[in-house]
Amino acid sequence: MHSQQVTAEPQPNDGAERDSAAGDVPGVLRSPAPGTDRASLAFDVIIAGCGPTGAMLAAELRLHDVRVLVLEKEIEPTSFVRIVGLHVRSLELMAMRGLLERLLQHGRRRPAGGFFAAIPKPAPKGLDSTYAYLLGIPQPVIERLLAEHAIELGAQVRRGCAVAGFEQDDEGVTVELADGTRLRSRYLVGCDGGRSTVRKLLGVGFPGEPSRTETLMGELAVGMPQEEIAARMAEVRETHRPFWLRPFGEGIYSVVVPAPEVGDRAQPPTLEDFKQGLRAIAGTDFGVHSPRWMSRFGDATRLAERYRVGRVLLAGDAAHIHPPIGGQGLNLGVQDAFNLGWKLAAQIRGWAPEALLDSYEAERRPVAEDVLDNTRAQTELLSAEPGPQAVRRLLTELMDFDEVNRHLTEKITATGIRYDFGEGPDLLGRRLHDLDVKQGHLYGLLHRGRGLLLDRTERLTVGGWSDRVDHLADPTAELDVPCVLLRPDGHVAWIGDDQQDLDDHLSRWFGRPAD
Numbered sequence: 305m306h307s308q309q310v311t312a313e314p315q316p317n318d319g320a321e322r323d324s325a326a327g328d329v330p331g332v333l334r335s336p337a338p339g340t341d342r343a344s345l346a347f348d349v350i351i352a353g354c355g356p357t358g359a360m361l362a363a364e365l366r367l368h369d370v371r372v373l374v375l376e377k378e379i380e381p382t383s384f385v386r387i388v389g390l391h392v393r394s395l396e397l398m399a400m401r402g403l404l405e406r407l408l409q410h411g412r413r414r415p416a417g418g419f420f421a422a423i424p425k426p427a428p429k430g431l432d433s434t435y436a437y438l439l440g441i442p443q444p445v446i447e448r449l450l451a452e453h454a455i456e457l458g459a460q461v462r463r464g465c466a467v468a469g470f471e472q473d474d475e476g477v478t479v480e481l482a483d484g485t486r487l488r489s490r491y492l493v494g495c496d497g498g499r500s501t502v503r504k505l506l507g508v509g510f511p512g513e514p515s516r517t518e519t520l521m522g523e524l525a526v527g528m529p530q531e532e533i534a535a536r537m538a539e540v541r542e543t544h545r546p547f548w549l550r551p552f553g554e555g556i557y558s559v560v561v562p563a564p565e566v567g568d569r570a571q572p573p574t575l576e577d578f579k580q581g582l583r584a585i586a587g588t589d590f591g592v593h594s595p596r597w598m599s600r601f602g603d604a605t606r607l608a609e610r611y612r613v614g615r616v617l618l619a620g621d622a623a624h625i626h627p628p629i630g631g632q633g634l635n636l637g638v639q640d641a642f643n644l645g646w647k648l649a650a651q652i653r654g655w656a657p658e659a660l661l662d663s664y665e666a667e668r669r670p671v672a673e674d675v676l677d678n679t680r681a682q683t684e685l686l687s688a689e690p691g692p693q694a695v696r697r698l699l700t701e702l703m704d705f706d707e708v709n710r711h712l713t714e715k716i717t718a719t720g721i722r723y724d725f726g727e728g729p730d731l732l733g734r735r736l737h738d739l740d741v742k743q744g745h746l747y748g749l750l751h752r753g754r755g756l757l758l759d760r761t762e763r764l765t766v767g768g769w770s771d772r773v774d775h776l777a778d779p780t781a782e783l784d785v786p787c788v789l790l791r792p793d794g795h796v797a798w799i800g801d802d803q804q805d806l807d808d809h810l811s812r813w814f815g816r817p818a819d
């Protein structure tokens with residue numbers, strides 16, 4: 305893109321028209337008219353993509369009064385009803401921000417176990433969480449609720465706006481939309497999915513393995529009696545696990561079937577592709593017809609070489625992709641956003657210690673590496689070949705040991721993550737589970753996205769950090785250490801009872817105290 309001088313200071317109301325016709329959701333803005341020069345509008349952060357990662361990040365930034373604009377290329381939210389699972393750690397994050405109740409109304413609770421390579425084992429005993437279940441919920445509902453939450457907090461979401469280019473300089477980023485509109489912000493975050501335009505324009509490599517197989521997924525009418533379908537399916541599923549036809553009501557079935565070949569995933573599949581795939585695997589096409597929608601996904605595994613270049617960052621599928629086995633992708637992206645939000649906000653608000661923003665990549669890239677590896681392993685375990693089948697049987701036996709089951713479940717649910725905060729007790733760097741405190745539940749005190757000192761000694765203080773960190777003195781809190789300092793993402797940043805040591809750690813995570 306050609307460069308352009310951007311001068312105007314941001315205004316509280318950026319002048320973009322609110323679009324009553326844009327529908328139900330207040331705060332959703334109409335796409336600007338083609339060619340409209342909006343270079344004079346400035347934001348702190350522009351987020352490319354209003355999927356789950358982008359919406360969560362926008363909400364987290366708004367908790368700290370950061371001016372956020374989310375640009376989403378699609379005019380309408382997706383209609384693909386992909387049921388995804390929110391795992392324990394994501395449910396905890398939602399509880400920490402007061403969002404869980406809304407989600408629970410739209411989903412179905414299921415047991416937390418049995419997700420590693422679909423090996424049917426119950427969850428290990430005593431999972432250390434109040435939210436020890438899986439919430440099955442349609443992805444479009446999650447996206448809607450997260451976007452509504454971000455908008456309620458003051459984020460602007462503009463649909464029908466595709467990020468097509470950007471240029472960064474010392475002060476900020478100039479973002480160009482597909483229609484030539486230019487917008488100015490201090491940071492840009494690419495939450496624009498696996499084929500991320502932002503990542504490509506940034507020149508960040510995305511090494512890994514390409515798709516070896518492809519799966520078709522859709523909702524179609526089926527012209528075969530239910531009993532016949534069930535019998536045929538049971539037979540085929542003995543050897544082909546990633547295959548199903550599930551009744552959706554009114555003669556419509558959710559159909560998942562291996563594609564006959566790896567095709568161009570930018571193009572939706574055709575009805576004929578479904579018929580061919582079904583015939584190849586089941587010897588019949590089940591009389592499928594009248595599709596509601598059809599989609600395809602591959603099993604590529606890739607990780608961005610970097611998560612940050614200057615003022616541009618990547619999060620969610622834009623930074624990592626892997627096969628859906630274990631149901632971790634959306635969870636991983638939302639958790640990236642939760643890690644990044646308060647750090648980027650601190651940078652913008654001017655109190656971030658020097659290394660804070662870079663700790664996003666330092667903490668989250670290893671987590672993504674681990675997820676990629678566990679999905680590679682799970683993919684092998686789903687193979688019908690005799691070798692992998694033997695390993696699967698062995699692992700199935702090993703999972704009867706609670707420790708093995710717990711280890712694998714903690715990977716899938718992201719409750720086993722321990723960030724490297726240096727030497728210290730095992731709890732340091734881990735999440736703190738929701739516990740009873742004198743004001744109710746700990747997570748209920750984290751809705752505002754601030755740090756928290758949970759102090760059983762009742763003699764410590766957060767002093768000059770009180771504008772960023774809350775203090776709860778509670779000798780009755782169910783902790784087996786005297787005090788913990790929690791970051792806004794609920795990870796334990798310090799354990800101890802010494803004020804000077806606490807002050808050092810408050811500086812490390814929350815910058816210089818206010819005067």
Ligand SMILES: Cc1cc2nc3c(=O)[nH]c(=O)nc-3n(C[C@H](O)[C@H](O)[C@H](O)COP(=O)(O)OP(=O)(O)OC[C@H]3O[C@@H](n4cnc5c(N)ncnc54)[C@H](O)[C@@H]3O)c2cc1C
Pocket residue numbers: 352353354355356357358375376377378386387388389390443465466467468495496497498500501502521601619620621622628630631632633634635636637
């Ligand atoms: C069959 C299947 C089942 C799955 N099941 C699960 C599961 O159970 N649990 C789980 O955690 N995950 C699951 N996943 C993975 C999950 O769907 C993704 O990881 C998740 O959608 C990633 O969210 P995201 O916001 O990072 O990216 P996306 O959801 O891809 O969102 C990116 C957004 O950016 C927009 N965009 C793209 N380019 C631009 C641009 N240039 N400018 C502006 N906007 C742009 C897109 O329109 C989109 O709205 C599954 C995936 C598949 C395929």
